[in-house]
Structure formats: structure tokens, C-alpha cells
Amino acid sequence: MRPQDTSLDRPSPDLTTQLIHHPYRPPEDFAAPQPGVFKASTVFFPSVAAMRSREWKHKTGYTYGLHGTPTSYLLEERLATLEGGLQTLLVPSGLSAIALVGLSLLAQGDEVLLPDNVYGPSKALAEGELKTWGITHQFYDPMDPQDLARRITDRTRVVWLEAAGSVTLEFPDLPELLRICRASPQVTVALDNTWGAGLAFNAFDIAPGLGVDLTAHALTKYPSGGGDVLMGSVVTRDEALHLRLKNTHMRLGLGVGMNDVEAVLRGLPSIVLRYAAHDRAARRLAHWCLDRTEFSQVLHPALPDAPGHAHWKTLCGGAADAAGSGPGLPGQAAGLFSVMFDARYTGVQVDAFCDALQLFKLGYSWGGPVSLVVPYDLNAMRERWPAHLKPGTLVRFSVGLEAVEDLQADLAQALGRLS
Incomplete structure (x- = not known):
């Protein structure tokens, strides 16, 4: 057992030492919706024996902040x-x-x-x-x-x-x-x-x-x-x-x-609520894009003609609702979809479409509240052009949490500038 340290029974006259080694400890029965944030590089051990016996590979104790x-x-x-x-x-x-x-x-x-x-x-x-x-x-x-x-x-x-x-x-x-x-x-x-x-x-x-x-x-x-x-x-x-x-x-x-x-x-x-909201909005926009002549293909697993739709339907929970309407959306399919611009449009025109978008921001990643768009050069990304993809230029959308009607209007105004 570690001997009692009596040298600090009386507070040090030095204020810095008093602040670093202050004896107060708050009560432990605090509870709130969000957990506490414990930040550390150094972790204190009560004894040398504890220091030597703790093992970092399992969650049985703490050894160092990195672990x-x-x-x-x-x-x-x-x-x-x-x-x-x-x-x-x-x-x-x-x-x-x-x-x-x-x-x-x-x-x-x-x-x-x-x-x-x-x-x-x-x-x-x-x-x-x-x-x-x-x-x-x-x-x-x-x-x-x-x-x-x-x-x-x-x-x-x-x-x-x-x-x-x-x-x-x-x-x-x-x-x-x-x-x-x-x-x-x-x-x-x-x-x-x-x-x-x-x-x-x-x-x-x-x-x-x-x-x-x-x-x-x-x-x-x-x-x-x-x-x-x-x-x-x-x-x-x-x-x-x-x-x-x-x-x-x-x-x-x-x-x-x-x-x-x-x-x-x-x-x-x-996450469950947000994932469903992203999913509903993406399906509605993907369904709207199906009727646009500028696109030769719309890629979204829940669309019946999408590559691998049957596999998605089997694994992800039910028949697809291409329109993505209603709260009881069958299956789950995230908030991403891609479109293939018809081959009559040049890469320059597709880039101009992306630049013309106002609510969809140019940026990588997805899953956040802001909708994003990125044009891709598939020829540089694939070993070979997939047989199930039509020729053209691909653009991927990450649908955020904005109103779907506003996002649809943004797509429509940008498409209107293609001509």
C-alpha cells in the first residue's frame, strides 16, 4: 500500500502549486443528456503496482490518452x-x-x-x-x-x-x-x-x-x-x-x-432520423431527374433500372419506391445519387452546370446538412468503362437537409443554362 504523503497536508504557499494540486473533487453522481469529455495524454495511476498491471488492449482501465x-x-x-x-x-x-x-x-x-x-x-x-x-x-x-x-x-x-x-x-x-x-x-x-x-x-x-x-x-x-x-x-x-x-x-x-x-x-x-431524411430527399430528386432529357441515366440503388437494384431490394429491406415519398419509405439507400449527362453535352458544359448551382455546393464528402455536387472523369477512375453505364459525363449529388422543393428548383435553373 502506498504510504500516506504528509508533505502536502498543509497547502503550499505557492499559488501555482495550489492550483495544479487543488484537492477539490466534484461529486460523481452528475448525469445529463450528453456524456462528459475526458481529454488526456497523461493518465494518473494510484500506485506503481497499478501502473505495471494495467493492460491497454482491453477496456479494463486507462494507461495513456492515445489508448x-x-x-x-x-x-x-x-x-x-x-x-x-x-x-x-x-x-x-x-x-x-x-x-x-x-x-x-x-x-x-x-x-x-x-x-x-x-x-x-x-x-x-x-x-x-x-x-x-x-x-x-x-x-x-x-x-x-x-x-x-x-x-x-x-x-x-x-x-x-x-x-x-x-x-x-x-x-x-x-x-x-x-x-x-x-x-x-x-x-x-x-x-x-x-x-x-x-x-x-x-x-x-x-x-x-x-x-x-x-x-x-x-x-x-x-x-x-x-x-x-x-x-x-x-x-x-x-x-x-x-x-x-x-x-x-x-x-x-x-x-x-x-x-x-x-x-x-x-x-x-x-443518425437514424437524418439518414432517413437524406434518403427520402435523394429519392425524390433522383425520380425527378428521370424525366429530364439532359440525363441519359440516373444512378440510385432504389430505382428499378439502377445497376444492382435487385440486390439492394433483397438486402436493404423491401421494394423500391422510386418517388421516395411518404414517411414509410421501404428500404434504406442513403442520400447519394449520380446522373449521367447525355453524351451531346461537353465536359465544359457539365462543369458550367455545376458552377451554376446555388444550393448544391461544390465539395467532397457527404452526410452533412448542406447539399454537395461533384463532376467526375470516370475514364480516369476505372480500369474499363462499365457495360451497364451509358456514355456521357457523370455528376454525383449528395443531398443535404434543405427543402426538396428548393433543391429541385436549383437543379432546374442550372439545367436551364445548359442551352
Whole structure:
């Protein structure tokens, strides 16, 4: 037992010492809607024995701020519940979550497989650092499960899935892709779950006996909801996989600020309501775009003609309501949709359309209150032009929380300037 320190029984005459070592402790029975924010680099131990016995890998105590405080532990547990997992690691961004998976699970001589519609920076990571370190990669057609089957070898260690696909929003046959992966026991299946946000479907229970091994999630988007936080997470169910990732997480020194954690904790209780509101508005606007002759194609998983619509319908909860009207919207489909401008419009004209928008702001990301728009050059992003896409120039919209009628009017006035 630590001997009692009697040297401070009487207050120091020095005011600085008195303020740093002030004896007052507030009562512990405070409760309020929002949790407290505990920020620390240094964590105090009551004794040397406690310092030596505490273990940072499990949430049984505190050792150093980088390994967690009550605030980050709370968010980790809530995110595990949101996504249907058991453990969560917090990282500085969604891309950091993807990088953590690669750095933890891949070594020289291994191979990672990515869908051709993968998130762009994930592709850049495979073509950059991973390639430099002797890790090879291939891109598979996410809409052709047999293409994935042909590419898996005994060197394949990680297969990434996306649902829906980045920018073009195809919805793959996730159960079939998982069945193919499970035929190769050395493969870890990772899903970028940012679009689904843990709400559209349960990634760990895709079908009876089928689920992914881990999810990467850009908390920057829907969990935050404010467009003002950068953070990511990796969620798992398997303890051994979690500890492997957590060891790499520790060695890389990955940490998040507790004020940012507080912001995500504040946004999380409303994620179900916000996700549904984004979804309803996006479907209404996508349906309106179907009738516009400027567009040769509208890409939204809930539209009957969208690539992979049947897979979305099966997995995400019911028949599609293309108009997206009414509070009881069947299925869930986030707040994104893309349009393919007819090939008669030049890239310059499409850029001018985007510049003419007033409520839709030019900017990356999504999930916040402000609607966003980005034009994309698909030829520079894909290994090959997908057969299910018509020729033209693609523009993606992230629908915010503005009135749908105002957003529709904004689209109409910008389209009116095309001529």
C-alpha cells in the first residue's frame, strides 16, 4: 500500500502549486443528456503496482490518452452496436481506417483485391504504398461474382467490398461475393460501410451464416452529420482480428481528439432520423431527374433500372419506391445519387452546370446538412468503362437537409443554362 504523503497536508504557499494540486473533487453522481469529455495524454495511476498491471488492449482501465479515455470508449461501444459488431477502433479519418486494415493484414508477397468502383484513395493506396512494399493488387468487376472467383489465389489475403459502389452506386450481390470469399479460408473480407452507415443493412449478418470480417467507416459522414469532423472506425466481431488490428493501431500511434469524439457522440443519436431524411430527399430528386432529357441515366440503388437494384431490394429491406415519398419509405439507400449527362453535352458544359448551382455546393464528402455536387472523369477512375453505364459525363449529388422543393428548383435553373 502506498504510504500516506504528509508533505502536502498543509497547502503550499505557492499559488501555482495550489492550483495544479487543488484537492477539490466534484461529486460523481452528475448525469445529463450528453456524456462528459475526458481529454488526456497523461493518465494518473494510484500506485506503481497499478501502473505495471494495467493492460491497454482491453477496456479494463486507462494507461495513456492515445489508448482511450471514457469518452472514446463510449463512442467505440456505441459504434459497435450501430454496425452489429463487438469491437471498434477509432482513427483520424475514413481513409485512415482503410490504411490501417492494409498495414495490419498485408505483408510482402500478399495480394489485395478491390472492386473496380472502389473509393478512389483506396485505389491510390494500393497503387502507391502497398505496391512499393511488395503487396500486389487486382481490380475485379463487383457486378460479376465469377470475375472475383477467377482472381482469388493462395496469395489473396484481403478482399474489399463496397455497397453501393463509389460514385456510380452499383449495388453488388454481397451474399454471393461472400460465399466466393469463404471458399478461401485465408481471405479476410472487409467492407467499406460508409454508405450503409450500419443502417441500410447489417454487414456482419448479410445472409444466414454469412458476414464480413470487418467494416471500415468514415464517421466524417453520417455519424457526425455536421460536415465538420474527420474520423473513421474499424469494427470487428472476432477478438483475435481486433487485437491484430489494435496492435498495428498502437504501433502507428493513431489517435483522435476527444472534442471530435464529443461531436460524433452528439450527432449519433439523430443518425437514424437524418439518414432517413437524406434518403427520402435523394429519392425524390433522383425520380425527378428521370424525366429530364439532359440525363441519359440516373444512378440510385432504389430505382428499378439502377445497376444492382435487385440486390439492394433483397438486402436493404423491401421494394423500391422510386418517388421516395411518404414517411414509410421501404428500404434504406442513403442520400447519394449520380446522373449521367447525355453524351451531346461537353465536359465544359457539365462543369458550367455545376458552377451554376446555388444550393448544391461544390465539395467532397457527404452526410452533412448542406447539399454537395461533384463532376467526375470516370475514364480516369476505372480500369474499363462499365457495360451497364451509358456514355456521357457523370455528376454525383449528395443531398443535404434543405427543402426538396428548393433543391429541385436549383437543379432546374442550372439545367436551364445548359442551352
